[in-house]
Amino acid sequence: MKIDDKKVHNVIKAMVVLVVGRIEGSKTYEGKRYTQILTPAADAYSRPQLVEIRSKGRLGEKGEEISCHCVLGGFQRKAYETKDKQTGEIVxxxxxxxxLDLVEE
Structure with missing residues (x-):
């Protein structure tokens, strides 16, 4: 199936994801709230995923089910070397x- 890029970009903004799940806990650090969300498993044989959303305020209470849009981001950590178990090569x-940062209007 071919995706029409123009239609997709009108509906979905780049790097924005929908997170759906249950609040497992939260903490505040340096003025930001970090909330752990347990997402539903994709099927009966897979595990649920745990993600953390950074926001200005509280998203809800522990056990509450939520749905929210977040901006996906990332950064590189410190590089390290290790040995490939199959080839013995140092990589x-x-x-x-x-x-994940909450889209806050």
Whole structure:
């Protein structure tokens, strides 16, 4: 199926995702609220995902189900070297940390 890029960009903004799930907990750090959301499993044989949303304020109470739009972001962590178990080759790994920031109007 071919996707019409013009229609998609009118409906969905780049790097914006819909997060749906249950609030598992939250904390405040340096003036921002970090809320952990447990998402529903895709099917009966997979695990639910746990994501963390950064926001200015509280998203709800523990156990409450929510749905919200977030901007997906990320950054590189410190690189390190490790040995590939299959080939024995030393490879450089650059971990990437993903972030979710609540779309706040």
């Amino acid at each position: 450089k790994v650059v971990p990437v940390e993903h972030t």
